[in-house]
Amino acid sequence: MIDYSRLPYRVEPMTSYDxxxxxxxxxxxxxxxxxxxxxxxELHYNEMAHYYVARPQNGAARPAVxxxxxSWWQRMLGRARAANSVPxxxxxxxxxxxxxxxxxxxHVSTIATHPEWRRRGIGELLLLAMLEGAxxxxxxxxxxxxxxxxxxxxxxxxxxxxxxxxARKNYYSDNGxxxxxxxxxxxxxxxxxxxxxxxxxxLYARLSQ
Ligand SMILES: CC(C)(COP(=O)(O)OP(=O)(O)OC[C@H]1O[C@@H](n2cnc3c(N)ncnc32)[C@H](O)[C@@H]1OP(=O)(O)O)[C@@H](O)C(=O)NCCC(=O)NCCS
Numbered sequence: 389m390i391d392y393s394r395l396p397y398r399v400e401p402m403t404s405y406d407x408x409x410x411x412x413x414x415x416x417x418x419x420x421x422x423x424x425x426x427x428x429x430e431l432h433y434n435e436m437a438h439y440y441v442a443r444p445q446n447g448a449a450r451p452a453v454x455x456x457x458x459s460w461w462q463r464m465l466g467r468a469r470a471a472n473s474v475p476x477x478x479x480x481x482x483x484x485x486x487x488x489x490x491x492x493x494x495h496v497s498t499i500a501t502h503p504e505w506r507r508r509g510i511g512e513l514l515l516l517a518m519l520e521g522a523x524x525x526x527x528x529x530x531x532x533x534x535x536x537x538x539x540x541x542x543x544x545x546x547x548x549x550x551x552x553x554x555a556r557k558n559y560y561s562d563n564g565x566x567x568x569x570x571x572x573x574x575x576x577x578x579x580x581x582x583x584x585x586x587x588x589x590x591l592y593a594r595l596s597q
Pocket of ligand 1: 417418498499500501502505506507508509510511512513533534535538539540541543544545547
């Protein structure tokens, strides 16, 4: 279990309320972005799907919200509606990720950090949360596809023990680029568990500074 209490970010399940912020990061991160509708489907209809978001722990980066002036009748109406109201806006997102659980294999479908928040350990935190989440729902291994040219993502995956297990020619429809298939060792292997624990300790120390 990841203890977020002393970290500057926390990872939690993605909900529909996150989709606007997810789409902002999605369009800034991918040359062939998914639509909001695709994410909505993932959240509500895909039983294999597990999606997470990362946000600043203290909400410090939350944009200032100036309450609009309301007349007395709007305030009355507001009180009456309060019971059914949408939850207050949480801190904005700094990243998200997700996987599909297929039989005994978890397949990372996406991971992205907001461009302005990269190189601060958020990608690692999301990947760790997904590796732990995958183990919790019974995954034996975690696998994914990554563009051959995506050096930063490949470095992240390598750091977490993913190895190239194959390739898919012309996998990406936007530019015909090949995908590499990368896979973790068996999650329960004692050696891999030790590697993950070491990475987690180092990440905690870095994020807690
Ligand atoms: C890949 C991505 C999620 C990494 O997120 P991040 O929050 O910046 O990553 P972190 O700060 O946690 O970095 C962790 C490790 O990833 C690797 N890494 C991340 N960015 C890198 C870069 N620009 N160059 C080289 N390695 C990089 C490093 O190994 C790094 O470890 P280090 O700090 O010890 O060197 C982010 O670059 C991103 O959102 N890219 C666009 C979306 C994308 O390509 N997703 C992957 C789809 S397969």
